[in-house]
Amino acid sequence: MPAMPDHPRSGLRVLVIVPAWNEEASVGGTVREIAGSNPDADILVIDDGSGDRTAAVAEEAGALVARLPFNLGVGGAMRAGYRFALRNGYDVAVQIDADGQHDPRYLRTLIERLDGADIVIGARFATHDDPYKVRGPRRWAMILLARVLSRLARTRLTDVTSGFRVSNRRAITLFARHYPAEYLGDTVESLVIGARAGCVITQEAVVMRPRMAGRASHSPVKAAIYLLRAVFALGLALVRDWPAQLDDAGAPPAKLIRTEPRTEPQTHTEEVER
Amino acid sequence: MSGVSILGVVGSVVILLSLFEMLRRHRLREKYALIWGIVALGALTVAAFPGLLSWATTVLGLQVPANLLFFVASLVIMMLTLQHSSELGRLEERTRTLAEDVALLQVELERRSSVEKDQGGDAA
Ligand SMILES: Nc1nc2c(ncn2[C@@H]2O[C@H](COP(=O)(O)OP(=O)(O)OP(=O)(O)O)[C@@H](O)[C@H]2O)c(=O)[nH]1
Numbered sequence: 001m002p003a004m005p006d007h008p009r010s011g012l013r014v015l016v017i018v019p020a021w022n023e024e025a026s027v028g029g030t031v032r033e034i035a036g037s038n039p040d041a042d043i044l045v046i047d048d049g050s051g052d053r054t055a056a057v058a059e060e061a062g063a064l065v066a067r068l069p070f071n072l073g074v075g076g077a078m079r080a081g082y083r084f085a086l087r088n089g090y091d092v093a094v095q096i097d098a099d100g101q102h103d104p105r106y107l108r109t110l111i112e113r114l115d116g117a118d119i120v121i122g123a124r125f126a127t128h129d130d131p132y133k134v135r136g137p138r139r140w141a142m143i144l145l146a147r148v149l150s151r152l153a154r155t156r157l158t159d160v161t162s163g164f165r166v167s168n169r170r171a172i173t174l175f176a177r178h179y180p181a182e183y184l185g186d187t188v189e190s191l192v193i194g195a196r197a198g199c200v201i202t203q204e205a206v207v208m209r210p211r212m213a214g215r216a217s218h219s220p221v222k223a224a225i226y227l228l229r230a231v232f233a234l235g236l237a238l239v240r241d242w243p244a245q246l247d248d249a250g251a252p253p254a255k256l257i258r259t260e261p262r263t264e265p266q267t268h269t270e271e272v273e274r
Numbered sequence: 275m276s277g278v279s280i281l282g283v284v285g286s287v288v289i290l291l292s293l294f295e296m297l298r299r300h301r302l303r304e305k306y307a308l309i310w311g312i313v314a315l316g317a318l319t320v321a322a323f324p325g326l327l328s329w330a331t332t333v334l335g336l337q338v339p340a341n342l343l344f345f346v347a348s349l350v351i352m353m354l355t356l357q358h359s360s361e362l363g364r365l366e367e368r369t370r371t372l373a374e375d376v377a378l379l380q381v382e383l384e385r386r387s388s389v390e391k392d393q394g395g396d397a398a
């Protein structure tokens with residue numbers, strides 16, 4: 001293990017959750033890059049019923065892979081990830097997209113920011129020279145969402161649809177139970193839930209890269225629909241009462257498989273890889 | 275406004291309000307709410323502007339406006355039921371996959387624990 005003398009929070013157990021759906025072209029590189037820049041973190045790829053070799057590629061790259069039997073969407077995949085983090089006692093859970101847009105070298109900075117917060121968002125548009133540009137209705141939607149969420153969280157947020165985020169144990173516990181699977185639920189509504197539950201939300205400026213491979217999940221034609229659905233989803237998130245009643249995660253997090261008492265929680269990493 | 279119109283308007287407003295409340299309490303998913311919302315809004319429009327219905331009736335060459343209303347209503351209900359049937363089929367397929375997965379996992383788990391037991395016996 002490389003020594004990290006300048007890293008004050010290196011004792012934390014970190015899980016990187018990578019939601020992936022048909023990302024065989026980029027997931028391998030993403031996993032290797034995460035492992036390269038964060039050798040202490042465990043990486044869990046959630047293969048969301050992909051029709052391609054996503055799971056195999058991720059495994060070859062050295063990640064743990066959870067295979068969902070059918071597509072649940074980013075929200076469903078991420079809740080599975082947070083439940084894994086909770087069951088296995090991780091201190092920090094990170095979401096990093098499989099498409100390689102999130103630079104894992106920011107991870108250390110993001111985790112350091114957890115000192116005074118429960119959720120840290122790696123955000124675009126935080127500085128004026130941010131090269132990442134979005135135009136038209138999609139941009140208006142992002143600005144509207146950011147404004148409303150900023151007010152709710154009582155802090156300046158510029159990019160609430162960013163999937164690049166870090167949660168501490170408090171937020172993990174919350175998200176393991178309540179992580180919406182509906183449209184924009186994985187980003188916007190989950191932040192509403194966090195803010196409502198009293199989590200401190202903050203952001204750190206990051207530069208995101210263009211996609212490494214594959215196709216973007218939206219086209220210019222869909223931008224206007226995106227705006228409408230965003231407004232609807234935001235309104236719904238704001239009027240909804242949490243915790244949810246219908247799609248409740250149900251049973252409290254219990255150990256399903258490993259029931260034997262663990263003597264030393266810190267040794268768990270080897271146990272998983274065995 | 276005639277009594278029938280008032281009844282129609284009240285009915286659609288009640289549907290819209292219950293849709294909202296059900297969404298708020300997580301009793302209804304977004305995708306179903308959309309369809310029901312369109313149905314309720316359609317009913318509201320027809321109830322608020324009865325002229326619309328009689329106009330459509332003459333354009334289509336029908337005699338009684340009520341017939342058109344019943345025809346459209348039954349068509350809408352049929353489509354909703356059809357959608358539910360297809361969703362049900364999808365869910366059945368998914369529970370089947372889940373059940374298979376659980377069974378396969380259980381076999382895998384038992385095989386591993388018996389292997390572990392054998393190895394533990396050798397070592398002791
Ligand atoms: N688990 C799961 N992951 C998904 C699904 N759809 C997309 N993803 C993953 O979510 C991440 C973000 O998806 P993107 O399509 O890049 O969405 P985006 O970053 O908001 O939009 P882009 O600007 O097009 O990149 C990627 O890692 C995808 O593999 C899905 O249905 N299930």
Ligand SMILES: [Mg+2]
Binds near residue numbers: 101
């Ligand atoms: Mg992306």
